Amino acid sequence: MTCDGCSKRAVFKAKAEGKAREKVWCAGCFAKKAIKYAMAAVRIGVLLLAFVGRSYATDIPYSVVSVHSAVSEQTSTSNQATKAIDQDVNTLWHTQYFPSNVPPDLTQPNYGWIKFALSAGYMTDGLRLTQRQDHQNGRIGKYHVFVTSDSGCSTGFTEVANGDSTPWPNTNATQTLTWSSTLTRCIRIESRLAADGNTVFMGIAEVVFTGTPTAPVVTLTDPPSGYLPGFPTTQALVLQATASVVSGSVTQVEFYDGATLLGTDTTAPYQYTWSGISAGTHSVTAKAYGSNGETTTTSASTVIVYSSLTDADTDFAARCAAAGVIVCNGFDTPSTQITPYIGNDGLSINRVSQDTTVKISGAGSMRFDEPSPPHGGANIAGNWYYTFPSNNFVENSTFYVQYRVRYSPEVLNVYDYSGSVTFKTMIIHNHGSSCGGVEFTQNNPNNQRVGWYTQCGDYFLATDPNTGLAMQTGGGGAMTQQIDYTNCNYPSYTTCYKFRPNEWHTFYYKIQVGTWGSYNSTFDVWASDTDTYTQKQIAHVPSYLINCNQAPCNQAPGQTAGFDTIQITPYMSGLVKYAGRVGTQGRVWYDELIVSTQPIAWPGTYRGLDKGKGTGQGRGLGSFH
Secondary structure: OOOOOOOHHHHHHHHHOOHHHHHHHHHHHHHHHHHHHHHHHHHHHHHHHHHHHOOOOEEOOHHHEEEEEEOOOEHHHOEOHHHHHOOOOOOOEEOOOOOOOOOOOOOOOOOEEEEEEEEEEEEEEEEEEEOOOOOOOOOEEEEEEEEEOOOOOOOOOEEEEEOOOOOOOOOOOEEEEEEEEEEEEEEEEEEEEEOOOOOOOOEEOEEEEEEEEOOOEEEEEEOOOOOOOOEEOOOOEEEEEEEEOOOOOEEEEEEEEOOEEEEEEOOOOEEEEEOOOOOEEEEEEEEEEEOOOOEEEOOOEEEEEEOOOOHHHHHHHHHHOOOOEEEEEOOOOHHHHOHHHEEOOOOOOOOEEEEOOOOOOOOOEEEEEEOOOOOOOOOOOOEEEEEOOOOOEOOOEEEEEEEEEEEOHHHHOHHHOOOOOEEEEEEEEEOOEOOOOOEEEEEEOOOOEOEEEEHHHOEEEEEOOOOOOEEEEOOOOHHHOEOOEOOOEOOEOOOOOEOOOOOEEEEEEEEEEOOOOOEEEEEEEEEEEOOOOOOEEEEEEEEEEOOOOOOOOOOOOOOOOOEOEEEEOOOEEOOOOOOOOOOOOEEEEEEEEEEEOOOOEOOOOOOOOOEEOOOOEEOOOOEOO
8 A cells, every 4th residue: 555645755654664554644644735735725815816806907998099109110011100009919010111231310319219199188007018920120128118198298208117127028929017007198118229139120019008097977967968858948957967087086067058158066066056048959068177187078968948938848848857768859959859860751852840830839849741742652751760879678678658649631531642541650660670570650541540560561459359358460450449449340430549630649658578479568559639638548459479570589689679769750551652632732740759668647747737729738637557
């Protein structure tokens, strides 16, 4: 028996004293080994903890770094200075070549240098520099690194690293330097002696700097970005912002209306009470200053102020201010709320504009003009197309859409145009396709009747009047079954909810998205008109099937392409180009569009008026959940 793994001395002792002692010596030997290994493990653990516990600065993004200047560059072989920061170690910056029989240009320093400018202030603390990969020429040996807070890269340089006594070796490896955190807007790297002993040539394959940004982080919290409150000139608005900075401190926050300074606050919480606001549209921003001189300005928040605020304005503003609202558009400012999102008609003509007379609230509504012949056929008036900036309603999500619409008599009497025409009101879909599984289209067929379909008309949304269960059918009249409108069944529509001409109608959708390809989504719609202002549910389709736009639905891109776009359009399916009666022109108006992740209050909730034909003022009756 031997004591494998122990020292020869221990085994020898065990054999000399007999087998009875062998196990004891072996046990002792292994015990010693175990203690030795345990102590080594402890030392390694301490080292690992020290390594893991180190605080590393973040790489400064390439987008922040640019080449300010260099002693020279060899352009004939594509060794420009910018190659030092092109994220490719196989390219390089190299100083201009000099033939061996010609001395260097004596007007230049006898060493190479290059300066890098930072577009924003950083507390730099190091760099990683990759030497030339394919040849020794230009590799840096003795280095010097300087930094300055001067954005012009001209003055105030301080040396932060010096390699005279510890030069880099003549290899193509990446070299790392660290220094004390220093406010920096420009970095200068010098090669006092190349790694191969040449004092003229210098090159860099790639360099990355590390540090933390010094610019303040500022957010305009009230009013938030994109919020359109709408309030009278007699009301004061308290502007509020939060601001912080990684290095140093925030010295002040300024509040602006466009380019006009409104006020300054030097202590948190940062705010300014804005009173005496002039009527019109205002662009509000907050600008934070850091103690190091860096500044940051927020994106603009649009504020609409009315000279005299009606109850309708107050009501819409309150609904927009509710939690969860991601889109709030009263179509009051054409340049920002209408024009950027317009699509032309079938003749490439713009038919969309603001109407300042026919409206619900604010400065106006959005109007589509449907011309008499000649016209563009089905696409008779174009569209308004808006994709949510940051929201994408995919599987297992719920969202709400509310809007107001009004039709002229000519639009509702679609048979004046051609034999069998249906007109759309709105399409909610994924931006990739308005005709697919991820789609809900409001379609209004058979002379003023209201209905919906998905998958480009392959499936209609309906409930069985006898069972109350979902009916997902291709075509037919089943979609006209309306929950709160009894006996609204095909082929009789006399008791159904219908459009009345020259009346504002409100539609409110609740869409619960289940799992793509499964019968577990729910679609609900409520509606009312201003003549009665009584809201009723006109669609409840449970256990509905929503397919993704692109199979397979359990992975990207099909899985991640959800509802993210609203398209408003009076598109007339079946309308023949140029058909119809000369002189017959229709109009469709839209106002007060809201999209939210939370239930939206019904129009009128925040005002006490009874009703108002044409202006859309009406009695509030609560909200839906």
